[in-house]
Amino acid sequence: MVAKRIIPCLDVKDGQVVKGINFVGLKEVGDAVEMGRKYSAEGADELVYLDISASFEGRRTFVDLVGRIAAEINIPFTVGGGISSYEDAARLLDNGADKISVNSAAIAHPELMSQIARQYGSQFVVCAIDAKCIGGRWTATTHGGRNLTDKELFSWAKEAQERGAGEILFTSMDHDGTKAGYPCEVYAKLCESLSIPVIASGGAGTIDHIADVLTLGRADAALAASIFHYGEIPIPVLKQALRQKGISIR
Amino acid sequence: MIAIIDYGCGNLRSVENALDRLGCEYRLTADPAEIIAAKKVILPGVGSAAAAMDKLRESGLIPVVKGLRRPVLGICVGMQVLCRDSEEGPAECMGVFDAHVRRFPEDPQAKVPHMGWNQLGNLDGKLFKGMEGGAYVYFVHSYYAGLCNDTVATCRHGNTLFSAALRYENFYGTQFHPEKSGDVGEQILKNFLAL
Numbered sequence: 001m002v003a004k005r006i007i008p009c010l011d012v013k014d015g016q017v018v019k020g021i022n023f024v025g026l027k028e029v030g031d032a033v034e035m036g037r038k039y040s041a042e043g044a045d046e047l048v049y050l051d052i053s054a055s056f057e058g059r060r061t062f063v064d065l066v067g068r069i070a071a072e073i074n075i076p077f078t079v080g081g082g083i084s085s086y087e088d089a090a091r092l093l094d095n096g097a098d099k100i101s102v103n104s105a106a107i108a109h110p111e112l113m114s115q116i117a118r119q120y121g122s123q124f125v126v127c128a129i130d131a132k133c134i135g136g137r138w139t140a141t142t143h144g145g146r147n148l149t150d151k152e153l154f155s156w157a158k159e160a161q162e163r164g165a166g167e168i169l170f171t172s173m174d175h176d177g178t179k180a181g182y183p184c185e186v187y188a189k190l191c192e193s194l195s196i197p198v199i200a201s202g203g204a205g206t207i208d209h210i211a212d213v214l215t216l217g218r219a220d221a222a223l224a225a226s227i228f229h230y231g232e233i234p235i236p237v238l239k240q241a242l243r244q245k246g247i248s249i250r
Numbered sequence: 251m252i253a254i255i256d257y258g259c260g261n262l263r264s265v266e267n268a269l270d271r272l273g274c275e276y277r278l279t280a281d282p283a284e285i286i287a288a289k290k291v292i293l294p295g296v297g298s299a300a301a302a303m304d305k306l307r308e309s310g311l312i313p314v315v316k317g318l319r320r321p322v323l324g325i326c327v328g329m330q331v332l333c334r335d336s337e338e339g340p341a342e343c344m345g346v347f348d349a350h351v352r353r354f355p356e357d358p359q360a361k362v363p364h365m366g367w368n369q370l371g372n373l374d375g376k377l378f379k380g381m382e383g384g385a386y387v388y389f390v391h392s393y394y395a396g397l398c399n400d401t402v403a404t405c406r407h408g409n410t411l412f413s414a415a416l417r418y419e420n421f422y423g424t425q426f427h428p429e430k431s432g433d434v435g436e437q438i439l440k441n442f443l444a445l
Contacts, residue, residue: 002366045367071267076430096263123390250367250386
């Protein structure tokens with residue numbers, strides 16, 4: 001049986017991992033390769049690196065970084081953030097990324113996913129969807145939830161699958177950052193409607209939340225950032241607890 | 251010297267990186283003389299078995315690969331093209347391993363592609379030296395080689411028990427990606443390089 005995956009997500013700015021803002025208002029940073037290696041040693045099943053650089057220089061640094069990560073890390077990793085064209089995606093994949101994740105660009109140009117999938121294969125394409133529930137309709141958003149789109153979560157995920165996405169990474173913007181748990185019923189419905197794996201992201205505060213989304217929510221993987229970065233839930237502790245609950249874990 | 255066969259079939263970068271991490275020397279090559287002279291040969295492959303067979307045929311490498319007497323490791327589609335045939339295409343393959351390659355059945359409990367970490371069972375032979383059954387390795391594939399006389403490791407996806415690794419004489423093949431399978435994968439590559 002395929003193990004459920006635990007995936008730490010690292011935000012990268014100008015080549016450094018940004019861990020958010022600490023209590024004195026300073027950004028904490030870490031070396032992207034070192035942090036990846038540490039998570040890999042702790043049992044992470046995959047890594048996701050998101051480029052949050054705004055500058056051209058920052059983006060170029062990220063491409064170099066992807067090459068270094070690929071050279072040093074011996075588990076699969078996905079990269080995303082700021083991929084707006086086929087050329088952007090190809091550059092990252094050719095530098096050794098195992099998958100690329102597209103979000104706003106896929107909404108603006110859905111054929112982008114087909115183009116990448118045709119050239120590299122579906123397993124290289126992750127479609128990230130940030131959605132929030134508005135009047136009972138799960139609406140896809142861009143720009144961290146600020147911009148609403150005309151796409152509805154379930155039909156958009158289905159379309160992404162048909163266009164060649166190999167995985168869906170769904171974040172509920174209503175739950176992201178709350179640490180109050182995932183909307184498991186929404187995940188379960190999404191997983192049932194798709195034949196490709198679904199990664200749950202945003203909302204985890206406890207081990208039970210993650211266990212719930214992998215069982216009740218039927219998600220194939222759980223992605224989180226801060227609970228791992230700040231050592232709130234160390235990966236070995238999490239994986240041991242999930243195993244004890246009978247969940248298939250590497 | 252280790253030869254990684256470069257026949258225009260996808261990204262060889264992850265295999266190169268894995269060999270770099272192990273500190274061994276290799277060459278990317280499609281030159282028959284170089285491939286024949288190599289101490290070990292790795293045959294990678296992504297995409298479809300039919301496309302990979304076409305590329306091998308165009309490069310004139312099929313008789314070269316089939317005639318190799320030193321250890322050969324086919325990875326993923328590189329393993330599938332060493333089988334008898336594949337439903338993907340369909341394609342006649344090289345027929346080194348006595349296995350047919352089929353598509354996983356539709357099954358809501360076992361999504362296709364089979365992607366992620368899964369456990370090896372029934373380990374047999376030097377490729378798995380120092381390892382125990384139950385070890386996890388990383389898979390990404392929609393087609394699988396069935397069980398056969400050449401099976402040296404198994405894996406289960408849904409109700410399908412398939413060949414995770416094959417061996418016939420000096421030919422080895424893994425359906426999983428040792429170059430992406432953490433420490434376990436690294437051990438398997440080391441075992442292959444030590445043959």
